[in-house]
Amino acid sequence: MVGAGAFARIDASDWPVVATEAVGADEKLWVSGLGTRWLFKPVTTTATGHRQGEDWSEKAAAHLAEHLAVPCAAVELAVRGGVEGSLSRDLGPAGFEVQSGALFLDALKAPGFVPARDLAADAARRKCRPGHSLANIRTALDGVLAPPGSSLPASFDAYDTFAGYVILDAWIGNRDRHDENWSVLVPELGNGPVHLCGSYDQAGGLGFNLRDERRCEMLRLAAGHDVAAFAERGTAWRFENGPDKPMRTLVELAVDALELASGAARTYWCEAIARLGSVDGATVFERIDSMSDLARSFAGALLGINGRRLRDECERRF
Structure with missing residues (x-):
């Protein structure tokens, strides 16, 4: 309704x-x-x-x-x-070029990085997302500033902000943060600092592609087949993985990101995660007429579960 x-x-x-x-x-x-x-x-x-x-x-x-x-x-x-x-x-301010993470990491010769689009003919390697790792992103963003107009604390740099992007992904269940779904803002004339671009292209969460019949099943089924099981299958498959690097869940990756962030950012994001339990997603979902009632119920349940998973993982590690 x-x-x-x-x-x-x-x-x-x-x-x-x-x-x-x-x-x-x-x-x-x-x-x-x-x-x-x-x-x-x-x-x-x-x-x-x-x-x-x-x-x-x-x-x-x-x-x-x-x-x-x-x-x-x-x-x-x-x-x-x-x-x-x-x-x-459009997030590109006048005077800036929006440069994808793929181009940025490639230009900086991030260790082991190969743009996903260059691996179209090698499906096995493409699945492993070589070099698209938090460690490489952290190094690449060294010296890069937060997005223009950000309301985050002034001490936050680009990576401290990027950690928030993967926290958002984990909360909503967005598995699509690939190397062209984040960007930096590079001055067109080569003068001035580089900024992280604001987040974008976050349509891959909240069970957007499920049929209502499947949502109904998961909302009523028991453990192992329910919404919680669906949430736990949310893997960070767009980040580096392979035989020696097991694929992380979105929640694990989000807290991995906090381990590489500044102490101030880690404290800020952990406190923000602790408050997610009080967020009522229904106030947003009820205003979207193209969502079915089952889509709203499922999305609300998913937010609650992933919020708790993030909080528990933070408490376990920090």
């Missing part, structure tokens, strides 16, 4: 296309409207006719990020030419 103040779905049918987005499996369009650029991403409808929920999951993620003060792109629900989707606001 949709509550009062439902989020509007913007009709961007007449917004001019200014560029296409090459990153990702599906075509996305940069369009111009409301005085800026936005990335329009259509929802996916599978071959069996199942409409996935990338639009509502990304909208919800942007609002949930506010509870962690994670800087991220503004997101609007949208429709373009009769196709529903989302609009994600």
Whole structure:
């Protein structure tokens, strides 16, 4: 049931296309409207006719990020030419180039790093995400500043902020933080500091691609087949793994990130995680008309479970 103040779905049918987005499996369009650029991403409808929920999951993620003060792109629900989707606001300020993590790590010759797109012909190595590790990201971001306008503590550098991105991923169950789903802002003229870009492309969480029948089953089934079991299967498969580097869960990776962060950032994020239990995701979900009641119930349960898992892992390690 949709509550009062439902989020509007913007009709961007007449917004001019200014560029296409090459990153990702599906075509996305940069369009111009409301005085800026936005990335329009259509929802996916599978071959069996199942409409996935990338639009509502990304909208919800942007609002949930506010509870962690994670800087991220503004997101609007949208429709373009009769196709529903989302609009994600451009995070590139004037005078800066948005450079993906893949390009940034490659340019800095991060040890063992190979961009995932360069491994298209080697599926086995591609799955292992060579060199896309927290250690390499931490080293690469040394000297890089936090995103412009960030409301996080002034002492936070880029990596302290990036740790918040993977905490958000673990909370919402987003497994898609690959090497082109985070970026830095590089001055176009080569003068001035490099900044981390705000977080973006967070549509991969909250069980966005499940059918309501499956959500219903997990909400009523016992341990091993329930929402908790689904949460525990949330692995950080977009980060380096392999025979000698077992794949981490999203929760384990998030707390790994805190171990590499500054002491002040570790304290801040642990305190933020401790407060997640008081966040009522329903206040966001009730405003999204494209979410079914089962999608809202499932997403709320997932947030509660992952919040507890993050808190327990922090308490275990720190």
